[in-house]
Amino acid sequence: MALKSSNYRTTDNTPDQIPIYTFHGGIHPPQNKIPANVPSQHNLKLAEKLYLPLITTKGQKLTSKFSISMETPEQAQKIRIPVQKGQVIAEDPNGFVPPLHAPASGTIIGIENVSSSHPSGISVPMLVLKTSPEQQWVDLPSMKFEEALASPASDIIQKIFQAGIVGLGGAAFPTSIKLSTKKPIHQLILNGAECEPYISCDDRLMQDKAMEILQGACILAHAVSATEVVIAIEDNKPEAIQSLKKQRSEFNQTKVTIGIVTIPTKYPSGGEKQLIEILTGQQVPRGKLPADLGLIVQNIATTKAVYDAIIEGKPLIDRLVSLCGDKIPQSANYLVPFGTPVRHLLTEAQVNLQQIKQVIMGGPMMGHNLLSLKTPIMKSCNCLIVPSEKELPNPLNTLACIRCGLCSEACPVDLLPQQLYWHAKAEEWEKADKLNLFDCIECGACAYVCPSKIPLVDYYRFAKSKTIDQKADAIKGQKARIHHEKKQARLDQIENEKAQRRKDRAVAAKQRQPQSAQPEKQDNKDNSQTLLASNTTASDANPGVDPKKQAIADAIERVRQKKLAKAHLEQQIPEKTSETGETP
Amino acid sequence: MLYKTSAPRFFSENRVSGMMLTLIAAAIPGLFAQTYFFGWGVLIQVIFAIIVALISEVLVLFLRNKPIISTLFDGSAIVTGFLLGLALPSVAPWWITFTAVTFAMIFAKHLYGGLGYNPFNPAMVGYVLVLISFPLQMTAWLPATDLLLHPLTFMDSLAVIFNQHTANGFSVANLRTGIDGYTLATPLDTIKTDLNNGFMLSEILQKSIFGDFAGKGWGLVNLCYLLGGIFLIIKKVINWRIPFSFLGTLLLFSVIFTLINPNGYTSPILHLFSGATMIGAFFIATDPVSASTTPRGRIYFGIGIGLLVFVIRTFGGYPDAIAFAVLLMNMCAPTIDQYTQPKIYGQRTNAQWDLATKANSMESKS
Numbered sequence: 001m002a003l004k005s006s007n008y009r010t011t012d013n014t015p016d017q018i019p020i021y022t023f024h025g026g027i028h029p030p031q032n033k034i035p036a037n038v039p040s041q042h043n044l045k046l047a048e049k050l051y052l053p054l055i056t057t058k059g060q061k062l063t064s065k066f067s068i069s070m071e072t073p074e075q076a077q078k079i080r081i082p083v084q085k086g087q088v089i090a091e092d093p094n095g096f097v098p099p100l101h102a103p104a105s106g107t108i109i110g111i112e113n114v115s116s117s118h119p120s121g122i123s124v125p126m127l128v129l130k131t132s133p134e135q136q137w138v139d140l141p142s143m144k145f146e147e148a149l150a151s152p153a154s155d156i157i158q159k160i161f162q163a164g165i166v167g168l169g170g171a172a173f174p175t176s177i178k179l180s181t182k183k184p185i186h187q188l189i190l191n192g193a194e195c196e197p198y199i200s201c202d203d204r205l206m207q208d209k210a211m212e213i214l215q216g217a218c219i220l221a222h223a224v225s226a227t228e229v230v231i232a233i234e235d236n237k238p239e240a241i242q243s244l245k246k247q248r249s250e251f252n253q254t255k256v257t258i259g260i261v262t263i264p265t266k267y268p269s270g271g272e273k274q275l276i277e278i279l280t281g282q283q284v285p286r287g288k289l290p291a292d293l294g295l296i297v298q299n300i301a302t303t304k305a306v307y308d309a310i311i312e313g314k315p316l317i318d319r320l321v322s323l324c325g326d327k328i329p330q331s332a333n334y335l336v337p338f339g340t341p342v343r344h345l346l347t348e349a350q351v352n353l354q355q356i357k358q359v360i361m362g363g364p365m366m367g368h369n370l371l372s373l374k375t376p377i378m379k380s381c382n383c384l385i386v387p388s389e390k391e392l393p394n395p396l397n398t399l400a401c402i403r404c405g406l407c408s409e410a411c412p413v414d415l416l417p418q419q420l421y422w423h424a425k426a427e428e429w430e431k432a433d434k435l436n437l438f439d440c441i442e443c444g445a446c447a448y449v450c451p452s453k454i455p456l457v458d459y460y461r462f463a464k465s466k467t468i469d470q471k472a473d474a475i476k477g478q479k480a481r482i483h484h485e486k487k488q489a490r491l492d493q494i495e496n497e498k499a500q501r502r503k504d505r506a507v508a509a510k511q512r513q514p515q516s517a518q519p520e521k522q523d524n525k526d527n528s529q530t531l532l533a534s535n536t537t538a539s540d541a542n543p544g545v546d547p548k549k550q551a552i553a554d555a556i557e558r559v560r561q562k563k564l565a566k567a568h569l570e571q572q573i574p575e576k577t578s579e580t581g582e583t584p
Numbered sequence: 585m586l587y588k589t590s591a592p593r594f595f596s597e598n599r600v601s602g603m604m605l606t607l608i609a610a611a612i613p614g615l616f617a618q619t620y621f622f623g624w625g626v627l628i629q630v631i632f633a634i635i636v637a638l639i640s641e642v643l644v645l646f647l648r649n650k651p652i653i654s655t656l657f658d659g660s661a662i663v664t665g666f667l668l669g670l671a672l673p674s675v676a677p678w679w680i681t682f683t684a685v686t687f688a689m690i691f692a693k694h695l696y697g698g699l700g701y702n703p704f705n706p707a708m709v710g711y712v713l714v715l716i717s718f719p720l721q722m723t724a725w726l727p728a729t730d731l732l733l734h735p736l737t738f739m740d741s742l743a744v745i746f747n748q749h750t751a752n753g754f755s756v757a758n759l760r761t762g763i764d765g766y767t768l769a770t771p772l773d774t775i776k777t778d779l780n781n782g783f784m785l786s787e788i789l790q791k792s793i794f795g796d797f798a799g800k801g802w803g804l805v806n807l808c809y810l811l812g813g814i815f816l817i818i819k820k821v822i823n824w825r826i827p828f829s830f831l832g833t834l835l836l837f838s839v840i841f842t843l844i845n846p847n848g849y850t851s852p853i854l855h856l857f858s859g860a861t862m863i864g865a866f867f868i869a870t871d872p873v874s875a876s877t878t879p880r881g882r883i884y885f886g887i888g889i890g891l892l893v894f895v896i897r898t899f900g901g902y903p904d905a906i907a908f909a910v911l912l913m914n915m916c917a918p919t920i921d922q923y924t925q926p927k928i929y930g931q932r933t934n935a936q937w938d939l940a941t942k943a944n945s946m947e948s949k950s
Contacts (some may be wrong), residue, residue: 024929029594180854197594273929286930299668358587365592372586392593399600400700404872405823406598408879412928418877419921436928444592451598452700 001526015259016245021281024264025273025410027445029197031236040208040333045348046104046135050339051126051376054090054111057118057172060097062090064127068111068415080408081108086138086315089127098164098174102339103317106131114374115379117361121371140313145215148310149255152163152241156310163309164379165317169270169299171364175306179297181291185224188256189279189297190217192240193263193270194232196363199383201320202300204333206233206240209304210247214258216307217298221256224296229258232275233464234265267365267444274299274412286439299381303375321381323349326388327356336377343373343386351386358386364392365444387407400451407446407456413439417446419455424463429470432463483505495564604659606821608666610812615670617808621728624741625674630666631680632745633685641688648694652931660699664688667707669761669859671860671907672714673725680721684710686905700730704914705874708907715907721727724756725770727793728801732759761838771799772859776852785818786846799858806862813827813866825882826875828866828890831856841898849898861893863905874914879916881924 036568054062065088070076083089083102105294107129113123146157161176169191194202206213217229233241244260251258263269263278276295284290290297298306301319308314320335325331329350336345342359353373358570360367361375363383377384385392407417415436423432440460447456619626641661644650668685688710697704715722730733736759740750749755760769769777771793778788788794797803816822838852857860860868869889871877876885887910896905 027596029596101756117693239872239938283930283932286928318626355588358589360593365596367593369589372587387593392589399654399658400698402600402660402700402872404603405877405882406820408877408926409823414926415928416921416925417876435797435925439928442591447592448594449596449598451600451603453595453599453872457592458590565746580772 003086015228015257016261018230018259018261019281020261020263021278023269023412024414025412026268027448028412029264029267029448032197032324033203033236033251035324035331036203036237036334037288038332040204040320040335042335044334044336044345046131046337047340047344048131049341050103050129050131050337051112051114051341052089052100052129053116053124053126053372053376053378055116055124056097057380061091062092062097062100064090066108068108070110076110078434079108079110083108083129084138085135085434086140096174098161098166098176101164101315101317102129102389103339104129104131105134105136114376114402115372117375118406119368121375128349128371142313143311145249145311148219150215151227153223156219159310160223160306163314165302165305165309167299167377168301168305168319168379168382170380170382175302176300178296179220179223180288181224181296183291184294185291185296186294187215187228187230188221188224188226189275189295190229190231190300190303191270191272191275191297192231192300193275194237195234195267195270196365198324198385199322199363201322201333201382203237203240203305205300206237207243211251212307213303213411214245214247214251215302215311216303217258218253218256219310220298220303220305226296227256229256230264230279231258231260232279233260234269234349235262236265266273267364267445268441270571271412271441271443300584311368316379319379321345321377324383324389327351329387338378339376341374341376342370345384346373346386352456356386356390360387363431365448366442368533396455401454403536404420404451406451407425410445410449412443412445413441415440420463421459423453424459429463429467433467437463437467491568513544589894598848601659603821604663606819607663607867608659610816611670611863612668614805614808614812616864617805621676621805622726622740623729623736625736625745626670627727628745629672629674629676629681630669630888633669633672633681634662634665636682636685637661637689639793640686644690644694650698653940655699658699661689664707666778668710670863671711671753673709673722673726675726675759676721678747680714681861683715683776687713702871702873704748705868705871705924707912708868708910712777712911714924723769725759725775725798726760731793732801756801770859770903771854772850773800773898775854776903781847785851786920797853797857799854802859803857806857809862813862816866822866822870823882825879826870826886829886830865830869830890831861833887834861834894837891837894845899855897859919860906864910865923868906868908876917876920876924878921879922879926883914884920884924885917888916
């Protein structure tokens, strides 16, 4: 990796002047970060009803803290559960996803299926919270900054979990799990790159809440015992850099060194792995985590949330959302309580809802369209775009791929997008997988540069989900086979044991009556030819027994044998079907 | 009410049609130089070839039930016609051009599925078809205009191409006669024939056709294509890898052989600036559809073409070899791509990572 340019490299040894590297590819789309210079809107009118999903966009289920029975309409109408702002209302029984808190005081009036912010717009059950005019926080256990740095790391991490904090950059991965790494961490990287066009919520946060972010960073560094903090910011946010540097000079602490590093504007420098490469020149090895390099990356908004949680005791109940696009008269960053329906937010921002053609959640590169305006804003939503047709037009006709290779030059992961597209289009999932389909971060740089305007990312997402399905099927089939084989082995063992017992019995009987066996053998032969033919062992084994009894016993044995054989046969039929079912 | 679009919603200004038009624009200086040195026939061939290419494209699109207008204006048909027009001899009869272009469009392009699916460079397939089928007409190149005994007017060129004779009754064979009364061939052809006849290079270069540094007219035409090619690289329409590795290989081998026997082999300058070297390197070998697409693969692809061009020019039966070399390497492209996949993020060796793992293993040992 070559050093980017001498502007970013000096002999000076301050933590702000570290060598900067670059990653492969990347693009320079227009920025359109209009709300960055507009003061944030902190007094959004509270929506009448908030919708709080009980299933995350990753599919993890939360269970409500209250027993809500909605079997009959009468029961459903009677639900009135008062909650206070900041109270835990739902939890993950597996303890993986942090709890969900009531973003406002009010009453829970039931559960409703509402279109979620998942790209598919799938409806999931959501708690409906009717907000009340008086807002009252639950008791907030505040703490001094010095106390926080003195308390054990595990306590901090536990508090971060309890405050419901997840990565606010978009992935919504539980922060506490990222922090609980056992690997030694030497550097905490704060991701202030915010490389995607339009989005400016982190920029605004750095301008307005610089001291909180610095303190939050120290707490995070303390939680993982890191001694260095590097805040990486793209050079298109000079105010944010200025503000952080100013606050740092007033910030009195000696525990960690805080570097504020300016990096060149290039999409997608805010990708976790890309940012690590920019700052260290190292790549996170495949299948490893940043922690394996002694690094941990946190988002700016997450850091601010950590400050709120530890110092002020406030759980995560709202976030800054960039509201932009030509159709929005008052573009700004709004502080939005979770559960606020998009319709309410847009109405408050004076948007003419009649004229809206599309609403994009997330940035223009990676965001997805909302299918319903009732969808609530949740933790991972950093931006809402309501564009005019002229602003983000539908692409022109898609042409054939001419294999020009511009996509592979733009790919930050060094993939061969045109080959992946080729295989995805031909539905050759295994070949696409072999070309490292799953290393694709879906940043959209390839589709951006494509001269044929092929929606490449759609093809990759489709291929990924198909491959996942196929692998899941394969595992299922394998499990079924192993299960069946085990069952068969068990049946065989029972059968063998039975046969063994019979043999033992026969031997024992022989030993018991050794003398009387000789004379009666002749009678036995006379008795029944079929008997002898059918079960010589039995006739040999019980020579001294009454022939009639013997015949009855033999008949019973024959029936049992038949039954067993039948059962055996039935076992084999499902085995065959399961085998054919595996290879469609 | 709300509709869905796919991410990303931002697109660069880059379009296939734009790339094709830039390609043509970059070749215009070369076209003018070629017309200046070798007569109006060049321009007539190019225009005729483009018209035939567009007509055959429309015809096939109609038969294949494909949208005609949007595909027609992607510019690929124009580029194929344009390059073929430049590649054919300026006085070749019209039916040669017609055959080459229609074969290129219908068989080499559309029978494989149209733009993006053709494994071979269509223009070169058309060229090789007529080169093998009609060797006499295809080797009938005119020398530079000022060497001609009977200089051609625009109407003469038109008449020769479409009627085989000028108004004065001259045929192509008459026209190729130089001022000194000999029938003139291209510099590379002359060198090949004369070297085979036992002449030394220094003797051959005394002939009138070697006026400039690489044959009268040819050197400047190639220089124009070189400049156009560099413009394309700056504009990011083509990548530097294929042309530079091709030219580098050709240069390397011609230098080696010249050092061995300066009078027995074509000189490096002639290799690089005569024949179709520059247009081949920047405009033909770089056709993205049929070339290799991986970064390393493109280098190998260019080296392969350079090697083949040198070998065929020096030891083969044809004076020039761009078309054969490109087509042969087109065949290899899928295999090259398969074995030259770049290392993706996280596959590279990592000094820090190595240290960390070492430290870890030390720890676990202690």
